[in-house]
Amino acid sequence: MNTSLQTIDYIIILLYFIVVGSYGYWIYKKKQKATLDTKDFFLAEGSLTWWAIGASLIASNISAEQFIGMSGDGFFVGIAVAAYEWIAAIALIIIAVYFIPIYLKNKIYTMPQFLKQRYNETVALIMAIFWLFLYIFVNLTSILYLGAVAINGLLGGEYLHILMIILAFCALIITLGGMKVIGYTDVIQVAVLIIGGLATTYFALTIVSEKFGLGRDVLAGFNALLQDSPEHFKLMLDKPAVNVATITDPLNTEIQKYVILPGIAMYFAGQWIVHLNYWGCNQYITQRALGADLTTARNGILFAGFLKLMMPIIVMLPGIAAWVLYKNGHLPEMSGGKDGAYSAILAFLPQGLKGLSIAALTAAIVASLAGKLNSISTIYTLDIHKRFFDKEATEKKMVWVGRMTVVVALLVSILFTWNDTLGIGGEGGFTFIQKYTGFISPGIFALFILGFFWKRTTGTAAIVGILTGFLMSVFFNSFAVDIFGKETLLYTAYQYEKLIDGNVQTIVEIPFLISMGWSFFFTVSLMVIVSLAGPKVNPKALDLDASMFKLKPATIALIVITLMIIGALYARFW
Numbered sequence: 001m002n003t004s005l006q007t008i009d010y011i012i013i014l015l016y017f018i019v020v021g022s023y024g025y026w027i028y029k030k031k032q033k034a035t036l037d038t039k040d041f042f043l044a045e046g047s048l049t050w051w052a053i054g055a056s057l058i059a060s061n062i063s064a065e066q067f068i069g070m071s072g073d074g075f076f077v078g079i080a081v082a083a084y085e086w087i088a089a090i091a092l093i094i095i096a097v098y099f100i101p102i103y104l105k106n107k108i109y110t111m112p113q114f115l116k117q118r119y120n121e122t123v124a125l126i127m128a129i130f131w132l133f134l135y136i137f138v139n140l141t142s143i144l145y146l147g148a149v150a151i152n153g154l155l156g157g158e159y160l161h162i163l164m165i166i167l168a169f170c171a172l173i174i175t176l177g178g179m180k181v182i183g184y185t186d187v188i189q190v191a192v193l194i195i196g197g198l199a200t201t202y203f204a205l206t207i208v209s210e211k212f213g214l215g216r217d218v219l220a221g222f223n224a225l226l227q228d229s230p231e232h233f234k235l236m237l238d239k240p241a242v243n244v245a246t247i248t249d250p251l252n253t254e255i256q257k258y259v260i261l262p263g264i265a266m267y268f269a270g271q272w273i274v275h276l277n278y279w280g281c282n283q284y285i286t287q288r289a290l291g292a293d294l295t296t297a298r299n300g301i302l303f304a305g306f307l308k309l310m311m312p313i314i315v316m317l318p319g320i321a322a323w324v325l326y327k328n329g330h331l332p333e334m335s336g337g338k339d340g341a342y343s344a345i346l347a348f349l350p351q352g353l354k355g356l357s358i359a360a361l362t363a364a365i366v367a368s369l370a371g372k373l374n375s376i377s378t379i380y381t382l383d384i385h386k387r388f389f390d391k392e393a394t395e396k397k398m399v400w401v402g403r404m405t406v407v408v409a410l411l412v413s414i415l416f417t418w419n420d421t422l423g424i425g426g427e428g429g430f431t432f433i434q435k436y437t438g439f440i441s442p443g444i445f446a447l448f449i450l451g452f453f454w455k456r457t458t459g460t461a462a463i464v465g466i467l468t469g470f471l472m473s474v475f476f477n478s479f480a481v482d483i484f485g486k487e488t489l490l491y492t493a494y495q496y497e498k499l500i501d502g503n504v505q506t507i508v509e510i511p512f513l514i515s516m517g518w519s520f521f522f523t524v525s526l527m528v529i530v531s532l533a534g535p536k537v538n539p540k541a542l543d544l545d546a547s548m549f550k551l552k553p554a555t556i557a558l559i560v561i562t563l564m565i566i567g568a569l570y571a572r573f574w
Contacts, residue, residue, distance in 0.1 A: 055190040057304035067315050070315045078320060096297075145420060193364050196363075269520060277444055456536060456541075
């Protein structure tokens with residue numbers, strides 16, 4: 001195993017930066033009105049094709065938390081973590097069919113704008129602030145930290161802070177060009193991401209095959225994984241006993257796995273809230289489709305859903321390969337816990353391919369950072385600055401405010417990742433994002449789903465929902481066990497030991513996807529009760545008609561193909 005990079009690796013990485021930078025500059029110069037037009041700068045209105053929208057969705061979604069965090073969970077748990085990708089494909093179908101027509105018909109450009117239009121300005125302002133804090137202190141920080149840690153591990157472990165600055169700078173340059181530059185450079189990012197990711201998986205499987213004496217055979221390597229660790233190829237984890245610590249399993253690893261992915265129970269609420277909120281009620285994602293017509297937006301979203309089907313091959317399978325190698329003594333130098341799995345696999349790769357894989361990882365990180373920064377600048381500029389600080393701001397001034405917002409957001413994220421102030425490394429990257437996003441996801445999704453489809457929902461109910469969703473999430477995560485105990489009709493709380501910063505700590509918690517489900521249930525219930533005290537039809541209710549949701553035959557065909565593939569995967573690995 002060779003952790004050093006060779007000249008060819010550096011050349012490939014440099015070529016990646018040159019190609020992406022040059023193409024982005026060409027797009028910027030070709031459509032330079034983005035410097036003056038806010039809709040073009042923030043939304044690339046009317047100029048992104050369906051394939052650019054789909055590619056941009058994937059490039060923005062697949063980042064360090066997937067390459068590093070999901071690969072780490074693949075190492076620890078196995079294929080069960082693929083639910084986050086395959087259920088996302090179904091969620092994207094729902095978004096394309098039902099959510100996007102509503103946004104486009106009502107000319108929605110930002111999520112706070114929708115909340116103001118459907119409820120009131122107070123709801124919009126509260127959520128704009130919530131989103132800004134979430135995007136900066138959870139998403140930006142985790143992407144930047146995990147990305148820098150991963151690449152640093154491949155460069156010898158001495159360049160963490162330098163890499164943070166380099167990644168931030170690259171994202172800054174792309175973001176300052178506006179959504180059009182982000183959207184079209186994301187096409188290249190996705191191509192690099194997929195090619196590099198598949199190449200990494202290919203060699204990971206051949207390495208397993210070689211170590212097991214089966215020659216250089218990809219299928220033999222995959223079969224070796226299946227035979228050596230069949231427990232890592234179960235989509236549904238069995239519910240463990242409340243305490244299953246043994247001499248061979250003192251840290252309750254079975255419980256730790258179930259807490260992350262609580263078997264079939266998570267499919268009743270938690271997984272759907274995660275995905276429908278993330279893909280359908282999230283400025284960071286929906287922004288790519290909001291500037292297009294309905295057909296283009298739908299096709300782009302469905303294309304992204306189809307691409308999601310292959311993501312576990314790229315981001316999860318190397319983690320399982322790392323587990324099998326580690327378990328059999330072929331990965332003795334692996335460091336950084338489960339989040340070090342992907343970097344450990346990259347260290348095995350030959351010259352040139354290692355550079356391509358690092359370029360793929362860099363592409364994912366930079367694309368995600370750029371997309372998140374654009375959303376931060378859009379929300380702040382259009383929903384806070386324009387509305388409350390400078391109502392007469394010109395188009396040009398708003399674009400410059402957006403650019404300054406990008407700079408400030410990046411500086412704040414660097415400050416909090418410099419010494420991992422938020423504890424991202426100890427929590428585990430992928431779990432950190434899912435868990436803390438889950439504190440506001442139930443309330444946000446309740447606001448949107450009732451606002452879309454129940455005309456009686458009121459602005460008062462929306463405010464109640466925001467507060468209830470957050471408070472219920474905090475309650476289930478921090479206080480429910482102390483008040484009601486570990487075992488109730490609603491949940492089972494689990495106790496386990498976990499190594500954190502070298503120390504063993506006892507943790508008692510309810511699986512966060514279960515907590516999220518109950519938080520959503522009580523939030524919706526309270527919002528319905530409050531809304532029943534109002535008029536039968538809220539004056540601000542949306543005007544929906546069946547024609548908005550009609551699909552073309554080609555669209556139906558793509559949906560059916562996607563669902564059939566998902567069905568086959570679940571039938572095989574249940």
